[in-house]
Each structure stands twice: as C-alpha cells, then as structure tokens.
Amino acid sequence: MREKNFITFEGGECSGKTTVIAEIVKMFDELNINYVSTREPGGVKIAEDIRKVILNVDNVGMEPECEALLYAAARMEHLNKKVIPSLKEGKIVLCDRYLDSSIAYQGVARGLGLENILKINSFALDHLPDLTIFIDVKPEVALKRLSLRDKTDRLDLETIDFHNKVYEGYHEALKLYPDRFVVIDGNQPLNDVVNDCKKAVLKYLGV
Numbered sequence: 001m002r003e004k005n006f007i008t009f010e011g012g013e014c015s016g017k018t019t020v021i022a023e024i025v026k027m028f029d030e031l032n033i034n035y036v037s038t039r040e041p042g043g044v045k046i047a048e049d050i051r052k053v054i055l056n057v058d059n060v061g062m063e064p065e066c067e068a069l070l071y072a073a074a075r076m077e078h079l080n081k082k083v084i085p086s087l088k089e090g091k092i093v094l095c096d097r098y099l100d101s102s103i104a105y106q107g108v109a110r111g112l113g114l115e116n117i118l119k120i121n122s123f124a125l126d127h128l129p130d131l132t133i134f135i136d137v138k139p140e141v142a143l144k145r146l147s148l149r150d151k152t153d154r155l156d157l158e159t160i161d162f163h164n165k166v167y168e169g170y171h172e173a174l175k176l177y178p179d180r181f182v183v184i185d186g187n188q189p190l191n192d193v194v195n196d197c198k199k200a201v202l203k204y205l206g207v
Ligand code: TMP
Pocket: 013, 040, 041, 071, 096, 097, 098, 099, 101, 102, 103, 105, 106, 155, 156
C-alpha cells in the first residue's frame, strides 16, 4: 500500500470545492492516476441516507449534538467501507469534506467545542488525511455566491453569523493540524482557485 494518499478538500459554502475536485479528477484521468473521488457526508449508501436526514430542510430543529453524532456516524461508515479499502488498493482518495468540517461547523459554529468533536470522532482520529486543501473564502464573498445559487439545504439557511463562525472554525482546525493543511485563496476567480489547487496536489504527489 502506498502511503499518504488520503487527500481532503475543505471550505465553507460556495468555496468552489466541487468544481475543484471535478477538475482534479479530469487531470488524474489524463495522467492515468489511480484514484477514487468521494464525499462526506455520503459516499456509500448508509452515509448517503444519513446525509438526507441531516440536510433535510424539515429537520431545522435538530439538536447540535444529534447533528454532530450523525456526521460522525456517516464518517465511520464511509471510512470503513470506502476510504480505507481504496487506500489499501493503492488508490489516491479525493474526499470532499472530512473531520475538519465537523471541527468548523459543529465544534465552533454550533458551539459544541473542539474537545467534544474530537471525542465523538475518536475512531476517525486514527485516519487523519495526509493532505488537506483548504479553500479559504471570506464569508461575505461566499454568501454573495450563495444568493446566486438556487439549491438550498438546511445548512444554507444559516445566518451570516453562523458562516463567520464556520470560517473561524476552519482557522482553529488549521492551528490544530498545521502540517497537513495547504491554504488556497478562494476569493480569486474560480479558474485561479482551480489552478492553485491542481498545482498544490501535483506538488504534494511529486508529479
Ligand atoms: P456540501 O455542501 O459540501 O455537500 O456539505 C454538506 C453540508 O454539510 C455543508 O453545509 C457542510 C456540512 N457538514 C457539517 O456541518 N459537518 C461535517 O462534518 C460535514 C462533513 C459536513
């Protein structure tokens, strides 16, 4: 098994993560790199089912603790069924969100605290990403983009204050794990964000 192949992508709403990952997938196809592209919450059936419960707009009253536990449950299902097996097969795993999202959203924005999030996610702590690309977008820029988007889920309905706290939360995660983070300026035009992310991944892989 090749080591250090677990790559995650993090950022607040409308950071461009989805486009970035799609472009990296295209680049990997062109370079004949063996990979799997996946996402959290989701990636496997049970975790996708949990995703529907968490993001359902009818569930606005969900307790923060319940939300944090559901994300952690989805994470373990996905980790054991998809991420670890793919890494064992020697694939590079590109994962849209992981533990740092729980630190930012549940730990800081929902106010559960870092310690609780690390405790709830203790199984996942044995499998931290090797590289995390953090697309750093100022909340006001992200919210302007969000208002232009028609898709809405429960977390999109949160206030600017919530998104500011998410931003703060990512910077807490960065402080906690400085070695595996690469920060990309997400306030630039999307093309430049994509190019910077591609360069960072290729540099990391030594390609
Ligand atoms: P997505 O929009 O990137 O698909 O992510 C779905 C939502 O789930 C997004 O608003 C962030 C949120 N989320 C958390 O709050 N905690 C987590 O641990 C994860 C993985 C996602």
